[in-house]
Amino acid sequence: MKRIFILISLLLISFIAILLTNQQTNSISLLGGSAVQSPQNNQMFVVSLKIENTGAPDRLISAASPSAHNVSITNSGHEGSAIIIPKDGTGILAMDGAHIMLMTKPDTFTHGTFIPLNLTFENAGSVTIRLQNTGAAVITHGRSNGASETPAPTLELSWEDVPTKDGAKLRLETNNFTFSRADDDAAHVPNEGHAHVYLNGLKLGRLYSETYQISALSPGNYTLSVALNSNDHHPYVNDSGPVMDDLVFEIPD
Numbered sequence: 001m002k003r004i005f006i007l008i009s010l011l012l013i014s015f016i017a018i019l020l021t022n023q024q025t026n027s028i029s030l031l032g033g034s035a036v037q038s039p040q041n042n043q044m045f046v047v048s049l050k051i052e053n054t055g056a057p058d059r060l061i062s063a064a065s066p067s068a069h070n071v072s073i074t075n076s077g078h079e080g081s082a083i084i085i086p087k088d089g090t091g092i093l094a095m096d097g098a099h100i101m102l103m104t105k106p107d108t109f110t111h112g113t114f115i116p117l118n119l120t121f122e123n124a125g126s127v128t129i130r131l132q133n134t135g136a137a138v139i140t141h142g143r144s145n146g147a148s149e150t151p152a153p154t155l156e157l158s159w160e161d162v163p164t165k166d167g168a169k170l171r172l173e174t175n176n177f178t179f180s181r182a183d184d185d186a187a188h189v190p191n192e193g194h195a196h197v198y199l200n201g202l203k204l205g206r207l208y209s210e211t212y213q214i215s216a217l218s219p220g221n222y223t224l225s226v227a228l229n230s231n232d233h234h235p236y237v238n239d240s241g242p243v244m245d246d247l248v249f250e251i252p253d
Contacts, residue, residue: 027053027054027055027056027058027123027124028051028052028053028054028055028058028085028119028121029051029052029054029127030049030050030051030052030127030128031051031052031129032048032050033047033048033117033129033130033131033132034047034048034049034131034134035048035102035109035115035131035132035133035134036135036136036137037106037111037135037137038136039136039137042106043104043105043106044101044102044103045101045102045104045109045131045133046099046100046101046102047063047099047100047101047102047117048092048094048099049092049100049117049129049131050090050091050092050093051085051090051091051092051093051119052090053085053088053089053091054088055087055088055124056087056123056216057084057085057087057215057216057217057218058084058085058121058122058124058218059083059084059121059122059218060073060083060084060085060091060120060121060202061120061121062119062120063100063119063120064118065102065104065117065118066116067104067109067115067116068102068103068104068115069103069104070101070102070103071100071101071102071103072100072101073098073099074098074099074101075097075098075099075200077201078201081200081201081221081223082200082218083098083201083202084199084200084202084217084222085121085202086167086199086204086214086217087167087215087216088215089204090204090205091199091203092204092205093202093203094203096196096235097198097201097202097203098200098201098202098203100117102131109133110133111133111134111135112132113132113133114130114133115133116128116131117129145234145235146234146235146236146237147188147229147230147234147235147236148236148237148238149176149190149191149236151176151191152236152237152238152239152243153174153176153177153191153236153243154174154176154177154238155172155173155177155195155226155227155243155244155245156172156173156174156245157170157171157172157173157224157245157246157247158170158173159171159247160211163214163217163222163250163251164251165216165217165251165252166216167215167217168213168214169211169212169213169214170197170211170212170213170214170224170226171211172195172207172210172212172226173210174210174228176191177191177192177228177236178192179192179193179194179207179209179210180193180231181194181208182194182231184233187231187232188230188234189230189231192230192231193228193229193230193231194208194228194229195207195229196229197224197225197226198224198225198226198227199214199217199222199223199224199225200222201223207226212226217251218251219252219253220250220251221248221249221250222248222249222250222251223247223248224246224247224249225244225246226244226245227242227243227244228243228244
């Protein structure tokens with residue numbers, strides 16, 4: 001009788017552990033996985049995808065794929081910073097922020113085919129998505145791809161609600177700029193557009209208004225950056241570079 005009780009107890013503990021693991025994993029969803037082939041190196045791919053978090057703040061730890069011989073998380077300018085997806089928030093891995101570089105043989109990952117990508121999170125654990133090879137594309141950087149206007153837009157950030165463990169509210173002060181929710185294929189209209197919001201280099205999304213609510217974050221140090229972009233998704237630039245501003249803050253333990 002005692003052995004039966006112990007066996008039932010062990011089975012119950014295992015069931016609860018599995019249930020908790022599934023709940024954690026299900027808090028993170030990966031959507032829209034694509035891999036763009038570099039025109040300079042046909043073995044290198046730039047990975048883009050959307051991370052949806054329906055749980056507590058979580059940290060992206062690593063990326064791997066059994067079909068690639070090298071996978072790395074690239075976060076230029078924010079090396080060493082934690083990549084945090086806010087509570088009930090989203091993060092976008094894309095070329096204009098933190099993203100993933102993947103190297104594999106092009107004859108095993110041809111245009112239109114799929115390979116698996118595994119992302120590991122501090123709380124949610126391992127989450128897998130299929131990446132589709134969407135073909136080669138020209139990858140551009142820098143001010144040569146920017147939108148320059150006279151007068152140039154200006155941007156200054158401040159806190160409407162200062163950061164706490166429960167979140168924060170950001171305020172944007174702009175001049176020579178009008179927020180416009182245009183279609184993705186809209187043409188450029190001078191001094192119109194939207195903003196991109198980044199947290200420690202991770203793109204959180206687009207912004208079409210003068211305020212932005214940040215959900216709860218894990219304890220740590222953060223840099224919140226906002227950049228102004230045109231309707232056709234080019235960054236606005238001035239004589240000093242991109243039209244953007246930063247706020248540095250800390251969430252204490």
